[in-house]
Amino acid sequence: MFTLTPETTEDWWEVEALYDLCFAPGRTALSSYRLRDGVAPVAELCLTARDRDGILAGAIRYWPILAGGQTALLLGPVAVHPTRQAEGIGGLLIRASLHRARDEGWSRVMLVGDAPYYSRFGFAKLSDIVMPPPTNPDRVLGLELRPGAWQGIAGEVTRAQ
Numbered sequence: 137m138f139t140l141t142p143e144t145t146e147d148w149w150e151v152e153a154l155y156d157l158c159f160a161p162g163r164t165a166l167s168s169y170r171l172r173d174g175v176a177p178v179a180e181l182c183l184t185a186r187d188r189d190g191i192l193a194g195a196i197r198y199w200p201i202l203a204g205g206q207t208a209l210l211l212g213p214v215a216v217h218p219t220r221q222a223e224g225i226g227g228l229l230i231r232a233s234l235h236r237a238r239d240e241g242w243s244r245v246m247l248v249g250d251a252p253y254y255s256r257f258g259f260a261k262l263s264d265i266v267m268p269p270p271t272n273p274d275r276v277l278g279l280e281l282r283p284g285a286w287q288g289i290a291g292e293v294t295r296a297q
Contacts, residue, residue: 138193138225140232143182151184151195158215167268168248171210171295172199178209180240181233185216185225193217194225196233203246203265204291208278209237211247230257234281243285246278246293264290 143151155163163169178198185194194216201210211233216225234257237245246262247254248271259277265286267276278286 137188138185138228139188140183140185140228142180143184143195143197147184147192147195150192151197154192154195154215154217155213157218159213163213166248167271168210168212170268171201171293173295175199175296178237181209181237183229183233183236185229187220193220193223194229196229198233198237198245200296201246202294202296203244203262203278204289204293206244206289207296208293209242209245210293211245212249227257234279238281243282244278244280244289246276248272248275249277250275251277262286266292268293 178200181198183196184192187193196214197212199210201208214226214229234245246265247259248267251259251261251274254277257279259279261274262276262278265276265278266273280286
């Protein structure tokens with residue numbers, strides 16, 4: 137049993153420590169982090185998952201971006217503590233946050249990740265969207281929260297203003 141709650145300022149260091157544990161040391165050098173520089177996350181979509189003892193088991197964050205000049209969400213990072221993996225926490229965080237994003241009026245979401253994992257949530261390759269280098273284009277995935285939301289959108293991904 138896990139409780140999902142919006143991430144608070146008090147959670148920040150604990151969530152950062154989780155991301156440090158789950159990702160390579162150079163994670164902040166990735167192009168997706170350049171899109172986050174100086175931009176506030178979408179607070180209502182940033183969630184933590186805690187077990188019944190209040191221990192952080194997972195976290196997810198979202199950031200506003202522009203994709204081909206259109207507003208979109210950048211999902212990530214999402215992480216689950218190594219001792220809690222394979223318990224469905226990642227899927228729980230993704231599904232709940234995507235549901236919230238749809239309810240909040242967002243139309244489209246993208247991420248950089250593994251298609252075999254994220255396809256179960258409806259993500260598919262975005263062939264016409266270009267992430268800053270050195271991103272592998274095969275890992276640029278998108279999901280429509282509203283039918284047709286990615287239709288006709290092409291171009292570079294840039295930081296939200």
